[in-house]
């Protein structure tokens with residue numbers, strides 16, 4: 001999951017995009033980028049690093065204009081080279097820049113098609129460059145020099161026909177407007193909002209509503225599955241569902257871990273969904289382990305805190321902040337490479353001994369994925385003097401790879417893959433391990449919006465809703481994107497190794 005943002009404003013937009021990206025930083029820590037548009041030219045700055053490192057004052061000065069898009073990246077395809085930071089740019093037709101959150105499942109076929117049929121060259125291994133070129137090719141077919149909404153919708157229809165997988169994207173088309181769209185299943189989130197100014201209405205799209213809040217935009221609504229929203233540079237908004245067979249099937253892992261709790265996704269408050277996850281987990285513990293001897297509930301910050309709080313309440317126990325988080329260390333799960341992830345857990349979390357000493361503690365996390373966090377945290381709890389260390393996960397066992405925009409490509413790297421709960425319990429070293437049931441998790445989210453009939457729960461079930469993911473695909477993905485393969489293909493630490501084809505006045 002990456003974070004995307006786009007604004008068609010009435011005032012300079014660079015600081016707004018920057019601020020929105022810092023609010024979306026939890027969705028991607030590897031690279032950041034921005035494109036603005038002013039007087040017929042695009043200005044781009046993108047590089048590896050956090051938002052605050054990528055944009056220096058000298059870059060901000062040059063990112064002129066009242067419209068712009070931005071991206072924070074967490075790679076799920078290609079490598080972590082800065083050449084694959086986003087937005088991507090293509091000069092024909094008109095000049096288009098695009099930022100993408102998600103993952104195309106038919107990227108390999110599309111790349112071939114683009115070369116053989118559309119005569120377009122893809123210069124990186126990023127699927128986002130492919131998405132941009134498919135969109136550009138389809139827009140090229142419009143004969144008009146000044147495409148109108150219907151031309152853009154037609155290009156959108158073709159993009160939906162060709163591109164499979166999970167995607168939420170925003171694009172700037174020079175001289176035309178801003179376009180944003182969400183895949184036919186609405187797997188990845190995308191919202192649209194507006195803000196009134198003395199010069200008229202400004203529109204903004206973003207991965208999460210929290211970015212709108214931070215900038216004082218009002219949420220209009222979520223972009224619907226398969227919908228394309230087009231805001232022209234006069235400030236008029238047009239929208240149409242352009243995909244066939246749409247059905248909202250949002251990624252449930254956004255609610256578990258990815259999104260910020262203060263976001264609304266598809267009308268579900270992430271915060272409330274997490275509270276309900278805690279409530280359901282407490283009910284399960286009462287049902288199946290009524291005579292438990294837990295003394296205290298301890299969350300593993302940050303994400304699990306909301307559900308741990310409600311879990312403790314449900315069990316009539318105290319919750320104590322036994323682990324303190326170093327606020328200057330980012331999220332460990334989305335760090336590249338297992339070595340870095342492993343090392344970071346101890347740097348990130350420190351135990352307050354008195355909350356553990358001679359107590360039976362229930363540690364609560366939102367999810368256990370590779371087991372990097374849980375394994376070390378159980379050790380830390382014991383070192384801090386806990387008598388018994390129990391562990392609860394607000395999500396069911398994560399057993400299958402994700403192919404829609406979360407970098408979990410390799411089944412064998414998932415601690416619960418092919419394992420029973422008892423086996424995982426042993427691996428992480430807990431005295432008891434309790435997982436949320438999938439039905440309860442679904443219920444916890446669905447209670448926020450009964451209209452959502454189905455969720456993408458593939459990481460728990462191995463069922464891929466787009467219907468195009470088979471074992472051969474997963475085997476190929478595993479080969480290309482296991483930790484070892486990634487570290488060799490993405491090891492472009494030396495900036496001189498990266499040759500940007502175009503980054504005007506690159507500094």
Ligand SMILES: O=P(O)(O)OC[C@H]1O[C@H](OP(=O)(O)OP(=O)(O)O)[C@H](O)[C@@H]1O
Pocket residue numbers: 257300301302303304330331332333334365366367368369370371372373374
């Ligand atoms: O089993 P693992 O592979 O360790 O992955 C799961 C852990 O990673 C995430 O935390 P992270 O540190 O990324 O972010 P947070 O501060 O938002 O909890 C998540 O909240 C779990 O704690």
Ligand SMILES: NC(=O)CC[C@H](N)C(=O)O
Pocket residue numbers: 001002003073074075076077078084100101102103104126127128405406
């Ligand atoms: N996490 C994402 O959404 C990744 C977007 C895109 N597939 C990339 O790797 O850059």
Ligand SMILES: [Mg+2]
Pocket residue numbers: 300301302303304365366373
């Ligand atoms: Mg965590």
